[in-house]
Amino acid sequence: MPTSRTTATALNSYAYGQWYAGKGDGIILQDASTGQAVATIDATGLDYQAMLGYARDKGGPALRAMTFHQRALLLKSLGLHLMANKEAFYALSTATGATRTDSWIDIEGGISTLLSYGSKGRRELPNTQLLMDGDVEPLSKDNSFAALHLLSPMEGVAVHINAYNFPCWGMLEKLAPTLLAGLPAIIKPASQTAYLTELMVRHIIESGILPEGSLQLICGSTGDLLDHVGPQDTVTFTGSAATGHHLKSNRNIIANATRFTMEADSLNATILGTDVNAGSEEFELCVREIVREMTSKTGQKCTAIRRVLAPADRVEELMQAVVQKLEAVPIGLPNDENVKMGPVASLAQRQEVLENIEALKTEARVVTANPEAVPLVSGNAADGAFLKPVLLHCEKPQEATKVHAVEAFGPVCTVMPYEHLDDAASLVRRGEGSLVASVFTNDTEVARELVTRLAPWHGRVLIGNRRSAKTSTGHGSPLPMLTHGGPGRAGGGEELGGIRAVKHYLQRTAIQGTPDMLSAVAGRWISGASTKTDAKRHPFRKSLAELEIGDAVLTERRTVTLDDIEHFAHFTGDTFYAHMDEAAAKANPFFEGRVAHGYLIVSFAAGLFVDPDVGPVLANYGVDNLRFMAPVNPDDSLQVMLVCKEINPRENEDYGEVRWDCTVRNQDEQIVAHYDVLTLVAKTLH
Numbered sequence: 001m002p003t004s005r006t007t008a009t010a011l012n013s014y015a016y017g018q019w020y021a022g023k024g025d026g027i028i029l030q031d032a033s034t035g036q037a038v039a040t041i042d043a044t045g046l047d048y049q050a051m052l053g054y055a056r057d058k059g060g061p062a063l064r065a066m067t068f069h070q071r072a073l074l075l076k077s078l079g080l081h082l083m084a085n086k087e088a089f090y091a092l093s094t095a096t097g098a099t100r101t102d103s104w105i106d107i108e109g110g111i112s113t114l115l116s117y118g119s120k121g122r123r124e125l126p127n128t129q130l131l132m133d134g135d136v137e138p139l140s141k142d143n144s145f146a147a148l149h150l151l152s153p154m155e156g157v158a159v160h161i162n163a164y165n166f167p168c169w170g171m172l173e174k175l176a177p178t179l180l181a182g183l184p185a186i187i188k189p190a191s192q193t194a195y196l197t198e199l200m201v202r203h204i205i206e207s208g209i210l211p212e213g214s215l216q217l218i219c220g221s222t223g224d225l226l227d228h229v230g231p232q233d234t235v236t237f238t239g240s241a242a243t244g245h246h247l248k249s250n251r252n253i254i255a256n257a258t259r260f261t262m263e264a265d266s267l268n269a270t271i272l273g274t275d276v277n278a279g280s281e282e283f284e285l286c287v288r289e290i291v292r293e294m295t296s297k298t299g300q301k302c303t304a305i306r307r308v309l310a311p312a313d314r315v316e317e318l319m320q321a322v323v324q325k326l327e328a329v330p331i332g333l334p335n336d337e338n339v340k341m342g343p344v345a346s347l348a349q350r351q352e353v354l355e356n357i358e359a360l361k362t363e364a365r366v367v368t369a370n371p372e373a374v375p376l377v378s379g380n381a382a383d384g385a386f387l388k389p390v391l392l393h394c395e396k397p398q399e400a401t402k403v404h405a406v407e408a409f410g411p412v413c414t415v416m417p418y419e420h421l422d423d424a425a426s427l428v429r430r431g432e433g434s435l436v437a438s439v440f441t442n443d444t445e446v447a448r449e450l451v452t453r454l455a456p457w458h459g460r461v462l463i464g465n466r467r468s469a470k471t472s473t474g475h476g477s478p479l480p481m482l483t484h485g486g487p488g489r490a491g492g493g494e495e496l497g498g499i500r501a502v503k504h505y506l507q508r509t510a511i512q513g514t515p516d517m518l519s520a521v522a523g524r525w526i527s528g529a530s531t532k533t534d535a536k537r538h539p540f541r542k543s544l545a546e547l548e549i550g551d552a553v554l555t556e557r558r559t560v561t562l563d564d565i566e567h568f569a570h571f572t573g574d575t576f577y578a579h580m581d582e583a584a585a586k587a588n589p590f591f592e593g594r595v596a597h598g599y600l601i602v603s604f605a606a607g608l609f610v611d612p613d614v615g616p617v618l619a620n621y622g623v624d625n626l627r628f629m630a631p632v633n634p635d636d637s638l639q640v641m642l643v644c645k646e647i648n649p650r651e652n653e654d655y656g657e658v659r660w661d662c663t664v665r666n667q668d669e670q671i672v673a674h675y676d677v678l679t680l681v682a683k684t685l686h
Contacts, residue, residue, distance in 0.1 A: 066129075143515065293305040312418065339378060367391050424450065525661060533554055565579055605664045
């Protein structure tokens, strides 16, 4: 096979603000389909300690100086920039063995994750540098001492060591929450497909969107990098469990309690429910999903289905249906539009898959044709790392060990029978922890029992049936808003999951003090802190430029009459007995007689605190945490204390959100309702 270094591009690392060429000869990386040299990779001579220092000293301070919204906008800009240049990535991706569809998962799936976190950051996080976590904890009866939890960006570096199967998505799905949290990153892609990662990083660096020092790249060995990580750093790893355990046991990581997250091996399973028979919609959906997971990315997905469990009397029908569809899958060059499955990533990977198939064959029989006799629609079998999909059948999975332990990371899957749902759940758990399991059923009781049993052993469980057939994202698709990771064998780590992933790179700290001190630190008014009222100027008259945390208004009082209650009941149609029937209301253990509607209280409160004139308040867009604390009876009088609780200016907009603490009290100073009012307020007066 042609492997001349003269035809291969030498990959560079990006370190301490410049592109760096390794000092050694490098290792040749070959096209998965043709064996042609694509690139050479070498990181000899890199100063890894300097890379960490550069990120901590330059990238970290620049990112931490920004707010969550500002960092979210960086992600949006970066995502749009990469999307505009996606065809360059598609063109090179074929060398990894990926078809256009496979590449879409990696390239646009990764870019979409950036865009998703850009959106979530602006929508779900405040426009601040610190994040308040949970409610305030009162620590004294007189409210002079309290506590809250703050999340702040770590002052270190995130080192992301990624696998070969997703050179783009694997980087971007980790990079998005890292940057949103305010932490710089060093990316180390797996060597075999690093040329695609390097190309994408070049586009990122050349865009100038990220602050210098936010992102560095290692093309080649990590050398002594982990010997220099510290207590503020984070290391993530995706790959084999053996490699992950070796990295996690680094003496420096242990000594510094450096955060370490691992995503490793996973014997993911799918279960055909006891209610599902051949020919049913769920049966066909299950077959389709098995075939898709075996052939998508040539089975080189950490979430791919490795084990299929079916009721014993339906195993043969299921295998026949799967084999029939597998034999119709066209295999060949990934840039051939007629091809549905390309090669695995390398000849070495192909050999590893074949060795694992041999191990599985000691407990299971192959029901498909010889995996090495690949009928290609294009390409040369002698040059590429091509394999046929391999379906195996294990007749006695309860007595087997290898089918529950050996992960053939390619187009390989084992079918096995189960006798009852408890048996099925027990067999799945033999995998000792997986990223994902799926259940195909149209019976809610089957779904409930299996999910209950599977959930402790999985990061995600998919229930597939006819109602979601057209909308389901499928067994093998990690989504930005859902947790990706799993216990035990799967590594015990957790990625993605929406804003949960951002918090992995933040430090949670309990802060104690007076309400005034806590409000100043958190940038959010809390109960017991000082307020400022101005009889001459309602806070609704203030733009964001003038409004301050703690600005407040104490309203006049309004008496609630029986006529008010009856009018509200007939006007709205809410004639619930507690509002209309004195005897029935008295029989209720919570009331002494007829009471006002909760929404009447909220409506009257708005009438008391709203300043009606045109001004900087543009709209009321919601209410949070509404609670009715005590009943309001006829002739009770209401008064409202409205306090500016939190101010979030929107980046690139001329308005922002203001959260107001609204407390409604009766004539005895008893709180009858408490909630947050949300408004949109102009940044300046026009």
